[in-house]
Amino acid sequence: xxxxxxxxxxxxxxxxxxxxxxxxxxxxxxxxxxxxxxxxxxxxxxxxxxxxxxxxxxxxxxxxxxxxxxxxxxxxxxxxxxxxxxxxxxxxxxxxxxxxxxxxxxxxxxxxxxxxxxxxxxxxxxxxxxxxxxxxxxxxxxxxxxxxxxxxxxxxxxxxxxxxxxxxxxxxxxxxxxxxxxxxxxxxxxxxxxxxxxxxxxxxxxxxxxxxxxxxxxxxxxxxxxxxxxxxxxxxxxxxxxxxxxxxxxxxxxxxxxxxxxxxxxxxxxxxxxxxxxxxxxxxxxxxxxxxxxxxxxxxxxxxxxxxxxxxxxxxxxxxxxxxxxxxxxxxxxxxxxxxxxxxxxxxxxxxxxxxxxxxxxxxxxxxxxxxxxxxxxxxxxxxxxxxxxxxxxxxxxxxxxxxxxxxxxxxxxxxxxxxxxxxxxxxxx
Numbered sequence: 001x002x003x004x005x006x007x008x009x010x011x012x013x014x015x016x017x018x019x020x021x022x023x024x025x026x027x028x029x030x031x032x033x034x035x036x037x038x039x040x041x042x043x044x045x046x047x048x049x050x051x052x053x054x055x056x057x058x059x060x061x062x063x064x065x066x067x068x069x070x071x072x073x074x075x076x077x078x079x080x081x082x083x084x085x086x087x088x089x090x091x092x093x094x095x096x097x098x099x100x101x102x103x104x105x106x107x108x109x110x111x112x113x114x115x116x117x118x119x120x121x122x123x124x125x126x127x128x129x130x131x132x133x134x135x136x137x138x139x140x141x142x143x144x145x146x147x148x149x150x151x152x153x154x155x156x157x158x159x160x161x162x163x164x165x166x167x168x169x170x171x172x173x174x175x176x177x178x179x180x181x182x183x184x185x186x187x188x189x190x191x192x193x194x195x196x197x198x199x200x201x202x203x204x205x206x207x208x209x210x211x212x213x214x215x216x217x218x219x220x221x222x223x224x225x226x227x228x229x230x231x232x233x234x235x236x237x238x239x240x241x242x243x244x245x246x247x248x249x250x251x252x253x254x255x256x257x258x259x260x261x262x263x264x265x266x267x268x269x270x271x272x273x274x275x276x277x278x279x280x281x282x283x284x285x286x287x288x289x290x291x292x293x294x295x296x297x298x299x300x301x302x303x304x305x306x307x308x309x310x311x312x313x314x315x316x317x318x319x320x321x322x323x324x325x326x327x328x329x330x331x332x333x334x335x336x337x338x339x340x341x342x343x344x345x346x347x348x349x350x351x352x353x354x355x356x357x358x359x360x361x362x363x364x365x366x367x368x369x370x371x372x373x374x375x376x377x378x379x380x381x382x383x384x385x386x387x388x389x390x391x392x393x394x395x396x397x398x399x400x401x402x403x404x405x406x407x408x409x410x411x412x413x414x415x416x417x418x419x420x421x422x423x424x425x426x427x428x429x430x
Contacts, residue, residue: 004038023065121420136406139250149225168183190397246409322340
């Protein structure tokens with residue numbers, strides 16, 4: 001009976017067949033212990049010379065790390081670990097004997113590991129991170145689907161930028177000149193709220209910033225959500241409910257993976273609404289009192305984000321930012337037109353911003369004026385401006401950086417480990 005290791009507990013005392021890879025092994029004379037994974041889980045298979053035919057024992061002795069095999073054996077409870085099972089080998093077939101494995105137990109530098117990323121993905125910690133990533137993605141879908149959102153796909157090739165920056169990747173586009181790899185699907189899915197009310201997209205985006213921090217990638221995945229008739233306060237409420245839902249799902253579904261990652265679970269267990277809210281001006285004052293040299297009107301740096309949240313058990317919304325450092329589409333605060341109704345959600349434990357969002361400007365003339373102030377060409381955005389002339393309504397949205405969120409869940413210091421094949425300013429391979 002061929003099974004997956006994630007279901008091994010169901011087959012105690014039965015004979016089963018598993019197919020997978022030997023990620024570690026050790027010999028004790030006439031007994032060889034094989035550590036096997038099949039993609040769904042891990043198990044130790046015990047091969048005893050006295051219980052195998054001579055030719056099968058000779059095959060077992062040839063096995064190397066990362067060899068692929070098919071093993072038949074009896075499932076038994078581990079003699080010392082409760083809830084853990086072993087496989088007593090009765091038969092074995094080798095699919096392929098692997099050549100010498102290049103990633104040893106010694107300490108390897110990050111560049112070596114990234115050069116071997118196609119192989120490094122097999123390690124237990126990297127396996128665990130990608131499983132958590134999968135859970136985060138599915139949890140985001142589940143929350144949004146259960147709260148009236150539908151998925152609308154935004155284009156990856158765009159005629160101009162989303163936020164008027166110059167950090168774009170240009171692509172020759174037939175006879176039409178240059179297209180650009182998308183920075184965000186936001187503007188496009190805004191068009192869909194007038195048809196569907198609440199929408200989201202989820203896909204790769206690209207930033208040509210020459211940034212080398214542990215929180216930046218050149219290519220990453222983002223979920224953008226937009227909702228009609230949702231204003232600033234409700235927008236933040238949706239975000240904190242979504243993040244709390246994701247954290248709870250990871251704690252429920254990924255305890256095994258979090259244990260592999262040695263993740264401290266107590267900080268994650270504290271993530272429940274409501275989150276802390278403070279204005280940008282209040283954040284600046286607090287940071288200055290904590291020793292930061294930040295000045296009024298300036299953006300928060302990574303160190304500022306870490307400092308701001310160091311004593312907070314829950315994420316912090318920094319809201320009402322100076323309009324001069326935020327995007328043209330953010331609605332100004334009616335009570336103070338120098339700030340916008342936008343908020344960044346800063347995760348605790350030093351993991352920084354994980355969401356950026358705002359209420360969107362709905363007035364055609366105000367939006368045109370703001371774009372002119374930013375010296376943005378109106379023609380490429382005329383379709384976006386049209387949305388303010390045909391049934392404009394209050395609406396809001398936000399974007400979640402998947403890799404930053406996964407890094408926070410896993411306790412991973414550098415987000416390059418949270419994406420299968422990271423792209424950074426100095427890395428395009430493998």
